[in-house]
Amino acid sequence: MPDIEFFHSPNTRSSGVRVLLEELGVPYRLHVLNMRAGEHLEGAYRAVNPMAKVPAIRHGEAVVTEQAAVYLYLADLFPEAGLAPAPTEPDRGTYLRWMVFYGSCFEPAVIDRHLKREPGPRAMSAYADYDSVIARVKEALTPGPYLLGERFSAADILWGGALGWTTGFGLVEPAPVLTAYVERIRSRPAARMVAAEDAQLAEAHQAAASA
Known part of the structure; x- marks a missing residue:
């Protein structure tokens, strides 16, 4: 390969x-x-x-x-x-939904709200309204622990990072179900390792820019 x-x-x-x-x-x-x-x-x-x-x-x-x-x-x-349900598995549809929902609904809704932009008429909006988007995310993570219930998937890596930065920068209001989910994903060894190495890379890039 x-x-x-x-x-x-x-x-x-x-x-x-x-x-x-x-x-x-x-x-x-x-x-x-x-x-x-x-x-x-x-x-x-x-x-x-x-x-x-x-x-x-x-x-x-x-x-x-x-x-x-x-x-x-x-x-x-x-x-x-x-980390991905096969096309023949029942969870495949839910997995694909959340993979696409992030870019087509969640991020546009969050950015529009942050920039104080109206989503436009409902018939033309890709995400309908911000409150509905956030409500659907919270529902999907209740009771959890992951988007596919007990099964951890690539979708959780995407959403754990997304919810981490949006709540961290105040773009999405923290809620217990979101905070617990972010910490669950961040505590995994791979996430901890990448965070540490990213911090070193970012420091090096900052130093290069200041030189």
């Missing part, structure tokens, strides 16, 4: 993909981009992702960009890790 090349910058949406790779237990080649120095805007990386965003992966001839697509691709690529 060809190597996985992973394009990453610390403390960004790609951090969750690095956690996923560690949870999968598979080798990968890490390409770190210093976004403070604008490396993601240079031609070499735009050839990988013209949108100049992370994460991105290259696997053989395949290049995958967009956060949820990268999660879906990797979790399906290594089914033995058990």
Whole structure:
């Protein structure tokens, strides 16, 4: 199987993909981009992702960009890790729903609310309204412990990170069910390791920018 090349910058949406790779237990080649120095805007990386965003992966001839697509691709690529229900499993629909719900509903709703933008008429809004989005997330995590009940999946890595940064920056009001879920995901060894290494990378990037 060809190597996985992973394009990453610390403390960004790609951090969750690095956690996923560690949870999968598979080798990968890490390409770190210093976004403070604008490396993601240079031609070499735009050839990988013209949108100049992370994460991105290259696997053989395949290049995958967009956060949820990268999660879906990797979790399906290594089914033995058990982080994605198979298409024949009943949980597959719920898993796909939450993978897509993040980018299509949750993040737009959170950003619109933070920027004090109206979602637009309900018939034109991708997410309907903010309160409904948050209510659905809380329902999905009750009683938990994970989005698929007792089964931990790649979707939890995505959502654990997303809820961590949105509640941490005050974009989403903390609630006991959300806080407990974030801590549950953050306490996993892979998440702790990536957080520590990201902190070191971010410090190095800051030092380079200040030099």
